[in-house]
Amino acid sequence: MNDERSVATSGASPVAREGGASTPAVHIDAFNAWYGEMHVLRNITVDMPEKKVTAFIGPSGCGKSTLLRWINRINDAIVSARAAGTLQVHGVDVLDRRTDIVSLRRRIGIVFQKPNPFPKSVYDNISFGIQMHYQVSHRETQAVVEWALRKAGLWEEVKDRLHHSALSLSGGQQQRLCIARALALAPEVILMDEPCSALDPIATAKIEELIHQLREMYTVVIVTHNMQQAARVADYTAFIYQGELIETGETARLFQAPQDKRTEDYITGKFG
């Protein structure tokens, strides 16, 4: 494992250097992505440090979600999607056809924009993944479910209705359930694709608080079109505009002293 990581570090990138963080969890170099003939990401080079929150900001349609969705190859589901370049997660070559995407996705959890719990009970939503990947007893599964729900700050709210339909929860609770579902698999990286855009401000605040806590154990990558959110939760921020990575850096630095004119225009609200 350590050997693999050292490979990943070799391509030092702006974020890693500026942040002075240890080894990057996700290493992306000269990455390009297409949908059919449409070239949506051009030459992206960025590293995401371990156990930090990295945010991608940019106007709608700039390609930030596409980048995130390639990190655990969930974009395979889209028939016309293609990608080329280097994309490594803890040294594993994600884009390699031979890469086992089942264990890759266990190690890289994802939370989608719209809460999408399964039409099953709260408990079954979480146990589904556990039983798929791990040889665990019923009791252990229960323990993991409780741990994940506590971790996601949902336990107190749902402990009395674990066997009710997950669809009966509120939108914010559903989204935290989706986070708990990802946490239960003991991932290393958690991808979040605009996790709060379908939620009200209170639910949003809870999720942001949760992201803060997750940083202690996981590498978090979050895509958001909400700059304040990036400023609140992220250690590092990357600005993507029209398929190109414009600027990356520590969040405070990027927001206070953007080096590129376009970044400055975006964060001051001149466009987007």
Add this chain to the structure above:
Amino acid sequence: MNSWKPDAPVIAFDPRRLQAVQKPVEKRIRKDRWFERVCVVVTVASVLVLVVLLAAIFGLGMKTVTPGFLTRPPSPDPTEAGFFPAIIGNIWLMVIVLLGALPIGIATAIILEEYVPKNRFFKHLHSIAQANITNLAGVPSVVYGIIGLTLFVSMFMMHANAPKTIFEIGVKYYDQFYNEAGEVLLVPVDSNEAPETKPEQGMRALVHDGTAVALNVIGEDEPFPEDAAVAVRTVRRSDIPGRISEESWYHFRIPFGRSVLAGGLTLILVVLPIIITASQEALRAVPFSFREAAWGLGATRWNTVWKITLPAAIPGIMTGTILALSRAIGEAAPLLMIAGIVYISNPPGNLMDDFTAMPLQIYNWAQRPQAEFHRIAAGGIIVLLVVLLCFNAAAVYIRQKYSKYQGM
């Protein structure tokens, strides 16, 4: 917002001008009322047709639907005629159709919906299969009857008058002789195609209780032996036997002949396209986000289908299947090709047995000249309608019940 093009020509326009060019509202409202009236008339007319039809059938046949009608075999005497073999025959057909069409139909729908290929060649194959299934749903059922006749009944040996049996198990054939007392003596033969047995001295035969004896053969004019023990096993040289068969429950032969299995398989062909398209619709109705969520957790496509997509689609699949089954129950045309109109007094005892079904029996009665039989046919239609109604009610119930839980 962004679609606004500044170079588009801007027409000088005053909103107040619209006041002057209003269309009369009354005309639109009148049109709306007329449309509503036409709709009501059309609806009432179609319901009326149904009511008249039902009234006619019930008026004609209600009196014939008695417990005896449901439990008796058909008979040349209209007062004695019953529906029993047809009802049981239909149940056999339904079980075969359900066991065959449901797994094949769901599996096909899963392949077509969930395993969409990326490879160009398989993409082609996929779209050909899809187009075929969609087209097959519209093929008249008589055509399936012909397919069933060639494929299952005779297995491509149409030229032979009676298709030759290639393989057979679970059946014993005997040639049946009678002794002087009229008791049965059975001489086993190898197959149904074996030549007629000529009685010979010492030939092995079975008496009615199953014990083996050696035949004692005497000439035309010779008197029967005095000894009762010998007389029991004595037949005349000139006696002509009758061929009978003793079938066990696992009787099986290739080709299937005009059997209930051939009928059921043919009905499977009729309903498969319907079940496949219904299952595809049901799978397609499952939100893509469920699949994405499962894949995001590291589920394989099979995990996703088995644990997430299929359970969510089951209500839709079940309703589609039940409606397809209710179509299969009423099908007469393909079964007519397979079974023909024959007098069947017993329900099938094994898969290779002759059979009749409710629509066939109704057709049989309806084509007879006597009015009594038309009444019985109407009684049969009532039974068929009640069964269909039950099936449709089950479909509605399943849909109602599951849609509450799914919230979809």
